[in-house]
Amino acid sequence: MSISELADQPMPAPGDAGAPSGSVLGRSPWQLAWARLRRDRVALACVAFIVFLILVAVFADPLSHLIGWGPTQQDRATGTDINGLPTGPGRIHLLGADQLGRDILVRLIYGTRVSLVVGVAAALAAVVIGVIVGLCAGFLGPAVDSVLARLMDVVLAFPFLLFAIALVTVIGPSELLEIGVIAFFSWAAVGRIVRGQTLAIREREYVEAARSLGAGNLRIMVIDVLPNLIAPVLVYVTLLIPISIVFEATLSFLGVGIIPPTASWGNMLNDAQAGGLYQVAWWFLAFPAAALVLTTLAFNLLGDSVRDALDPRTERLFAK
Amino acid sequence: MTDAAKLTSTDPAGDPNTLMTLTNVVKHFPIRRGVIIKSEVGQVKAVDGVTLDIRRGETLGLVGETGCGKSTLARCITRLFPLTSGTINFDGHDISRLSPRAMRPYRRQVQMIFQDPYGSLNPRRRIGSIIGDPFAIHGVADGQERKLKVQELMELVGLNPEHYNRFPSDFSGGQRQRIGVARALALRPKLIVCDEPVSALDVSIQAQIINLLKSLQSEFGLTYLFIAHDLSVVEHVSDRVAVMYLGKIVEFADKSKLFGSPRHPYTAALLSATSIADPDRAAARQRIVLHGDVPSPINPPTGCRFHPRCPIAQPICSQLEPALIPVLNDTSAHITACHFPLADGQHLPTGRPSIEQGGEKSAS
Numbered sequence: 258m259s260i261s262e263l264a265d266q267p268m269p270a271p272g273d274a275g276a277p278s279g280s281v282l283g284r285s286p287w288q289l290a291w292a293r294l295r296r297d298r299v300a301l302a303c304v305a306f307i308v309f310l311i312l313v314a315v316f317a318d319p320l321s322h323l324i325g326w327g328p329t330q331q332d333r334a335t336g337t338d339i340n341g342l343p344t345g346p347g348r349i350h351l352l353g354a355d356q357l358g359r360d361i362l363v364r365l366i367y368g369t370r371v372s373l374v375v376g377v378a379a380a381l382a383a384v385v386i387g388v389i390v391g392l393c394a395g396f397l398g399p400a401v402d403s404v405l406a407r408l409m410d411v412v413l414a415f416p417f418l419l420f421a422i423a424l425v426t427v428i429g430p431s432e433l434l435e436i437g438v439i440a441f442f443s444w445a446a447v448g449r450i451v452r453g454q455t456l457a458i459r460e461r462e463y464v465e466a467a468r469s470l471g472a473g474n475l476r477i478m479v480i481d482v483l484p485n486l487i488a489p490v491l492v493y494v495t496l497l498i499p500i501s502i503v504f505e506a507t508l509s510f511l512g513v514g515i516i517p518p519t520a521s522w523g524n525m526l527n528d529a530q531a532g533g534l535y536q537v538a539w540w541f542l543a544f545p546a547a548a549l550v551l552t553t554l555a556f557n558l559l560g561d562s563v564r565d566a567l568d569p570r571t572e573r574l575f576a577k
Numbered sequence: 578m579t580d581a582a583k584l585t586s587t588d589p590a591g592d593p594n595t596l597m598t599l600t601n602v603v604k605h606f607p608i609r610r611g612v613i614i615k616s617e618v619g620q621v622k623a624v625d626g627v628t629l630d631i632r633r634g635e636t637l638g639l640v641g642e643t644g645c646g647k648s649t650l651a652r653c654i655t656r657l658f659p660l661t662s663g664t665i666n667f668d669g670h671d672i673s674r675l676s677p678r679a680m681r682p683y684r685r686q687v688q689m690i691f692q693d694p695y696g697s698l699n700p701r702r703r704i705g706s707i708i709g710d711p712f713a714i715h716g717v718a719d720g721q722e723r724k725l726k727v728q729e730l731m732e733l734v735g736l737n738p739e740h741y742n743r744f745p746s747d748f749s750g751g752q753r754q755r756i757g758v759a760r761a762l763a764l765r766p767k768l769i770v771c772d773e774p775v776s777a778l779d780v781s782i783q784a785q786i787i788n789l790l791k792s793l794q795s796e797f798g799l800t801y802l803f804i805a806h807d808l809s810v811v812e813h814v815s816d817r818v819a820v821m822y823l824g825k826i827v828e829f830a831d832k833s834k835l836f837g838s839p840r841h842p843y844t845a846a847l848l849s850a851t852s853i854a855d856p857d858r859a860a861a862r863q864r865i866v867l868h869g870d871v872p873s874p875i876n877p878p879t880g881c882r883f884h885p886r887c888p889i890a891q892p893i894c895s896q897l898e899p900a901l902i903p904v905l906n907d908t909s910a911h912i913t914a915c916h917f918p919l920a921d922g923q924h925l926p927t928g929r930p931s932i933e934q935g936g937e938k939s940a941s
Contacts, residue, residue: 462696466760469655471684472714473677484701 290488293566300562303555310552314370321367324351326360328367329518333358343538353540355528361544364520368545371509371521372552375432376502379439383501384494386440387447388486394448395455396478406452412445418507425513435514439504443497447490454489458482488567495560499553506549522549596768596800597631597654597687602663602673604646604653608875622874623649625824626663628901631768636794636801638815638832640808640847642871646824647804648692651772654802655689656680668767685715688761692773694753698745704731704756705741711763730759734789751782758789762797770802775810787814808851812836817910820844823882824874826901830911840904840911840918843867843883845925865925881916888926889917 294300313320321327335349337358346353352361394405421438428434458464459482467477508514509523517524525545529535535542604624609615623646631637641647652658654665656672665673672683688711691697698707708727712718718726728738734755745753754774761769771790775783791814793799805811811818812832819829820843828841839845846865867886872878878885884894894916903909904918919925 462691462693463699465652465657466689466691466697466757467710467714469657469684469689470711470714470760471681472710476714481699481702485699487701 290563290566294562297562297566299558300566303559303562306551306555307559310369310373310555313366314373317366317370321363324360324363326350326363328363328520329359330363331358332360343534343541345538346540352544353538355525355541356532356534356538361525361540364525365522365544365548367520368522368525369548369552371432371515371519372502372505372549375436375439375505375515376498379436379443379501379504380494380497382436382440383443383497384447384490386444388451388483388490390444391448391451392455392478392482392486395452396459396474396482402452405448409445409448409452412442413449415442417442418511421508422511422513425508430513430516432515435505435508438508439501442504443501447493447497450489450493451486454486455482458485492560492564492567495556495563499556499560502552502556503549592630594632595630596633596668598664598666599627599629599654600664600666602627602650602653602665603661604649604658605661619875622824622877624653625874625877627821627824627826629819629826629829631800631802632817633767634794634798634800635816636803636814638811638818639802639804639821640806640811640818641821643806644871644874645821646874647806647821648772650821651689651770651802651804655687655770656683657689681715685711685764686767688764688766688769690754690757690761690769690771690774693777694750694757695745695777697757698753700745703742703744704748707745708756708759708763711760715764717764726763727759730763733762733793734759749782750778751785754778754782754786755789758786758793762793765797766799768800768802770804772804773806774803776805776807783810790814808847812851820847823871823877825882825914827883827915828911828913829901830907830913834907834911838919838921840907840913841883841915842887842889842917842919842925845919881914891917 317328326332332350332354335344335354335358337343337354337356341356343354343356343358344350350360350362352365354360355364390405390409394402394409421442424438425434464477464481467481472480505514505521506523506526509521510527512524512527514523515521517528522545526542526549529538529542529545602624603622603626605620605622607617608619608621610618625646627646627650629637639647639650649658653660656665656675660673663673664671667683667687670683672680675683698704705724705727708730709723712723712726717723724741728741731738731741736752736755736759740747745756748756754777757774774790775786778786787810790801794801801814803811803814815832817830818832818835819826820835820841821827822843828835828839828844830840835844836848839848846867849865865888869886872882872885878895879898880896881887881890881894881899884890887894897916899914899916901912901914903911904913904915905920907913
């Protein structure tokens with residue numbers, strides 16, 4: 258640990274009037290968290306994997322062009338054998354083909370796009386709603402709180418899978434609806450965390466100080482409370498994204514998410530289990546499942562690392 | 578309770594030298610039980626009928642034990658808490674019932690310095706932005722102008738203006754308290770309520786902050802309400818001193834009178850507990866040790882609230898509440914709420930309280 262990294266330690270102050278010595282640069286809590294995160298190898302590996310996924314999702318079209326198969330293109334000549342069973346991994350289809358002779362690798366690549374878009378969009382939507390509702394519930398007093406807290410309890414009490422299936426059946430599946438459904442069932446958890454934090458922060462003296470200066474509720478909520486919520490919310494977002502990705506895959510698996518023939522990891526898994534095809538074509542099941550597991554794992558581990566990095570007490574673990 | 582207020586000898590509200598007048602200020606916190614249907618099961622009588630006047634340019638010291646309602650009173654004055662009853666007259670205007678919007682112009686004139694220099698600064702904000710808050714909230718100055726004003730303030734309170742972009746965690750306790758002072762001073766208020774501004778600091782740094790407050794007072798003609806539980810600090814800074822016990826003022830006088838000839842037994846006990854730097858004098862002095870704890874403000878003792886702990890209490894003390902009036906041959910500037918005030922030089926006995934709790938007595 259270098260001297261400059263000690264800047265956040267409380268300064269021994271021999272004379273009160275003496276300012277912090279000029280050579281030590283004051284660093285913001287975010288800079289310190291970033292410095293801690295950069296020393297965490299697991300976090301770096303996770304970030305690398307996530308960046309890789311993003312690149313794959315962004316460059317899905319040129320990649321599939323390079324591989325030579327389209328996401329819904331059926332290879333009738335070599336994709337299935339004479340018995341109609343999909344061909345395994347090999348030169349023509351790197352990760353094998355599915356029951357219609359579609360290239361698994363290309364479909365995985367397009368599935369990444371769906372998973373990331375739906376997962377991130379749903380998580381962000383949930384966080385925005387959750388932060389606003391939680392902040393209002395925690396800050397605006399017991400009357401608002403009791404209404405909003407009950408609302409969150411109601412949402413959390415919903416049998417979400419049942420509700421999602423029913424809703425999608427009635428309205429008809431679409432990517433936007435899927436994002437909406439996932440966000441609808443995720444925001445309440447964020448709201449609870451934010452509400453709890455806000456209840457604690459609003460009793461702090463600096464909130465009282467702002468009030469005594471004449472600041473209104475909105476200003477205090479945005480300027481004084483919100484910055485103190487970013488750390489817990491950021492941790493929760495990194496954990497909410499994999500939850501949303503799994504949620505998306507679940508809905509697609511059940512046939513109420515992404516509509517075939519558009520590829521998503523969930524409906525690829527569904528294709529694999531339909532008719533027990535995975536028993537003869539393991540690649541059909543293994544690769545989408547592996548993609549899902551690795552992505553979830555990367556986001557979860559990153560979430561842990563972010564939490565450690567934002568917690569000032571972890572500094573001791575790194576100090577040698 | 579109301580009797581005490583009515584009997585207060587002077588009515589300083591009309592006096593042009595009076596900056597703020599509190600009349601019978603009451604703050605009760607309801608205690609609620611129940612999950613959905615809440616019923617009120619009691620009240621914490623934190624401030625229970627305080628009448629005070631604060632003169633322009635003076636430092637009014639307010640002392641009392643922890644939990645006696647000093648900080649609640651401070652928050653009532655700055656209208657952080659709504660009053661249960663009573664009025665606060667500031668500079669000729671009744672501000673006790675103003676809506677938050679109507680209160681805004683007065684917020685500029687009444688500012689507060691908080692006790693905890695760690696809790697009163699938002700750890701996620703840069704100090705330039707914290708000190709600039711009053712300007713931002715009241716739309717006084719923007720952009721570069723605000724930055725200049727903030728740096729001026731930082732210089733004024735003895736901070737390096739170059740540290741504008743630092744975070745509170747980069748500063749020591751004393752420096753943080755200077756930041757708090759700068760913030761309170763930003764809008765050039767008339768009255769600054771100092772809620773135990775030095776009790777969280779080292780003794781050496783306490784002196785620096787107190788001296789800073791004093792020099793700012795003479796420079797800007799500030800009026801301070803200085804709350805503390807440390808009598809030696811109060812003696813150093815105050816012109817007049819009010820002693821508070823369980824939500825009420827028990828004695829109020831000029832500093833020299835109060836420290837020279839305390840009338841109320843509680844004041845005498847407090848004075849005997851101040852720390853003296855000279856060990857010989859400290860050993861020679863008679864210490865009055867009060868027995869028991871401060872009674873609960875939820876169910877305060879009847880009559881004089883001090884009677885269960887008072888070494889010279891008589892039966893009447895548990896039945897009749899003494900009025901806050903001049904006693905013995907004091908002038909109207911020295912008021913005491915006691916049936917048996919101490920004469921000059923009279924010592925308190927050190928024994929146990931002489932009577933039982935008033936409630937039990939009157940029931941029998």
